[in-house]
Amino acid sequence: MSSSPESTPDRSVTVIGLGxxxxxxxxxxxxxxxxTTVWNRTPGRDRELVERGAAGAASAxxxxxxxxxxxxxxxxxxxTDAVLRQEEVTAAxxxxxxxxxxxxxxERARDTGRWAAEHGIAYLDGAIMTPxxxxxxxxxxxxxxxxxxLYGEHRPVLDALGGTHTHLGEDVGRAAAYDIALxxxxxxxxxxxxxxxxxxxxxxxxxRELAPFAQGIGAILxxxxxxxxxxxxxxxxxxxxNPITSAVSTMAHVVHASESHGIDAGVMRAAEGLARRAVxxxxxxxxxxxxxxxxxxx
Numbered sequence: 001m002s003s004s005p006e007s008t009p010d011r012s013v014t015v016i017g018l019g020x021x022x023x024x025x026x027x028x029x030x031x032x033x034x035x036t037t038v039w040n041r042t043p044g045r046d047r048e049l050v051e052r053g054a055a056g057a058a059s060a061x062x063x064x065x066x067x068x069x070x071x072x073x074x075x076x077x078x079x080t081d082a083v084l085r086q087e088e089v090t091a092a093x094x095x096x097x098x099x100x101x102x103x104x105x106x107e108r109a110r111d112t113g114r115w116a117a118e119h120g121i122a123y124l125d126g127a128i129m130t131p132x133x134x135x136x137x138x139x140x141x142x143x144x145x146x147x148x149x150l151y152g153e154h155r156p157v158l159d160a161l162g163g164t165h166t167h168l169g170e171d172v173g174r175a176a177a178y179d180i181a182l183x184x185x186x187x188x189x190x191x192x193x194x195x196x197x198x199x200x201x202x203x204x205x206x207x208r209e210l211a212p213f214a215q216g217i218g219a220i221l222x223x224x225x226x227x228x229x230x231x232x233x234x235x236x237x238x239x240x241x242n243p244i245t246s247a248v249s250t251m252a253h254v255v256h257a258s259e260s261h262g263i264d265a266g267v268m269r270a271a272e273g274l275a276r277r278a279v280x281x282x283x284x285x286x287x288x289x290x291x292x293x294x295x296x297x298x
Contacts, residue, residue: 011035013157014067016060016083017074017102018045020132025073025101025161028136030054032160039063041083061088069097069154073128077104077112090119097122097154099144105180106173113146113172122150125172127179136162145174191267195258202261228289237286237293244291245284248275 011034015026018040026049029036038046039057046056057063060083064070070093074080080102083089098121100112109125116123124146134140140163144151151167158165168174193214200210231237251272258265274291283290 011157012037012067012069014039014057014063014070016040016063016070016072017079018042018049019073019075021101021128021135022073023049024132024135025071026054027052028161029157031136034157034160035067037063037066059088060084060086061092064089064096064098065092067096069099069157071099071101073101075102077102077108080112085115090121094120097124097150099124099126099154099158101126101128101142103127103179104176106176109145109176110171110173122147123172124150124154125175127175129179129182130163134163136160138163140164142166143168143175143178145169145176146172188267195263195265195267198263199254199258199261202263203257228287228292231287231289232292235293237283237290239285239287239290242287243285244275244278244288247288248272248279251275 013029013034014037015022015029016039018026018038022040023045026036026038030049030052035055036049036053037055037057038049039060039062040046046054050056055066057066072080072084074083077100080100084093084098093116098116100109100123113123113125124144126145127143128135129141129143130139140161142158142161142163142165144158144165145168147170148167155165168178196214197207197210201207251268254268255265255272258268274295275288278284278286278290278294281294283294
């Protein structure tokens with residue numbers, strides 16, 4: 001139920017999970033003047049936060065009972081289930097709101113949403129897309145999914161975390177869907193960069209020498225991302241100027257150079273394999289955007 005325009009939202013929150021990100025979240029709430037209760041499975045991690053004014057709870061049930069809104073941030077949903085689905089904690093959450101900023105797959109988020117509904121808990125799922133150092137600053141990025149009115153009701157408190165907050169829709173799994181897709185980009189890119197540094201070093205090029213040119217490659221990507229997204233959505237897959245057959249050739253060069261130095265080229269071999277599959281399916285003249293369509297086939 002949404003707050004009326006005349007009412008003043010309860011500026012209090014409970015944070016469950018005090019790893020690096022959880023501590024950053026609780027610290028941002030405290031810095032913004034939000035009354036904050038904290039709890040962690042491992043005792044002692046709340047010491048600094050309590051010294052800054054947080055209330056340390058003796059149990060998870062006590063913690064969630066202290067605030068109308070609980071934010072949980074643990075390593076995955078196995079961990080959140082282990083805490084939140086204890087009988088006394090579930091009972092304490094009834095009639096309150098829960099925002100889960102832990103990371104996991106979309107179906108786990110939906111399962112948690114179903115569990116919350118069955119137990120009278122108002123539930124929002126979310127994802128944090130930036131490092132701990134950004135929390136409480138304009139650089140932070142948060143994604144949320146679930147009931148829009150619930151999001152609107154608790155947005156004033158969530159805003160204390162800084163940055164941009166985007167509500168992605170009523171399906172509680174959508175924030176996790178964005179999260180895993182964006183992490184897919186990040187970790188494959190970081191793997192590629194790590195491999196590039198090793199390959200460059202084998203040819204006598206230092207990481208510092210390569211870095212400015214690597215940043216130049218990175219700067220090319222934003223407009224390419226938009227162009228590829230439009231091609232995939234429209235089903236055009238234009239290969240004019242750079243067909244998949246050309247991509248296969250350059251990938252093969254990377255594989256050959258890597259393996260000549262004894263460097264594992266498994267990641268590039270996998271990418272080359274996808275490109276060759278598209279060529280074998282008759283798409284050699286298409287652009288690399290065709291890969292998304294090939295991978296999405298059932």
